[in-house]
Amino acid sequence: MTETATPPTPTPPHRPTPNRPIHVGMPPLDMSGPPVSHFEFWPQHIFYAPIALQWCWLALRHRGPGLALLANPSFPDGGMAGESKLAIFELLEGQAREAMARWTSLTRGPADTIGTAQDMETAIGLMAAADLSFPVVAKPDIGCRGVGVRPVRSREDLAAYLESFPQGARLILQEMVEHEAEAGVFYVRLPGEKTGRIFSLTLKYFPxxxxxxxxxxxxxxxxxxxxxxxxxxxxxxxxxxxxxxxxxxxxxxxAFAGSHSRGTIFRDGAAYITQEMERAFDAIADSIPEFYFGRFDLRFESIEKLQRGEGFKLVEINGAGGEATHIWDRKTTLRQAYATLFEQNRLLFEIGARNRRRGFRAPSIWNLWDAYKREKHLNPLYPVTQ
Structure with a gap:
């Protein structure tokens, strides 16, 4: 997993060939230090236990267990869990819609040969209507942490994906952005303020x-x-x-999916945040109705262009359930990771409280529980993530 460089002759075994560069457009990948942090792959129920305790305290302090669901009033349950990607995509206007990679969606029919053939023809027609051609990225409409995400490069790939997709569930076919470089931009803006800030920038390196x-x-x-x-x-x-x-x-x-839990390498990119980048994401956030808190996952041409706020395409938007993923940099300490998540959740509840004062009413926490259960039910049924 060594960063690309112009190799000498003969090519050392740990370097890629000159015509197959890796990590194009990214800053050099620093592999010094420990390969992983000591907590990087702890079980979720152990790592997030302190976060759960903080949530209980914040809910008591702000007098509302569902207050965090008001962070983005236009998102289903604020985008906390089990939300539909399509529902969020369809909210996008102006610059946000222009920045999002093109997409279409399809609900899987009966899990038999005839149903797959019908879904294939429907999918091909929907792709043509959305100006999509192979290759595309297939992913579930409801799912997190990269579950079920696969590249689809041909009709045969699409047929195989459809055949293994659960009946009655919806999938998204999205433009495969040509850029190799990928990042997660966590954005926060307080209601009533004209501008926000990039709370976290995570650079994602495919191993x-x-x-x-x-x-x-x-x-x-x-x-x-x-x-x-x-x-x-x-x-x-x-x-x-x-x-x-x-x-x-x-x-x-x-790894293909840009998810830490799927094996992608994450690095803290805070040093690369610029005012131009923040202005670009202010404009995008402004064109999403009532959006204040979440993470933009994107692919970009080069780090220099991203710093100028250009040369990128969004592939996903995560709401209140997203996190500042730079904490999975192997040099981040456990203390630093918890400090980041505690501050993130403090802001989440503060935004929810402000939106409540603006007249928004928190959704039922039971709706969130139902959405979470549906997501957990579907996750094991999706095709294997690549």
């Missing part, structure tokens, strides 16, 4: 191993300082390729 001409993919994964610790993530995903021997210097990408 690779580099062929040496004789080791299998399984052996390369096991030998890599980071991937070797995450074999439980990578090996099942690539189980049909594990005996493949990569040519000398050939890179192999281990």
């Amino acid at each position: 690779h191993v580099i062929g040496d001409g004789h080791s299998t993919l399984a052996e390369l994964i096991a030998a890599d300082p980071r991937a070797g610790l995450l074999q439980h993530i990578y090996l099942p995903r690539h189980r049909h390729r594990l005996d493949m021997v990569l040519p000398h210097g050939e890179p192999f990408r281990l």
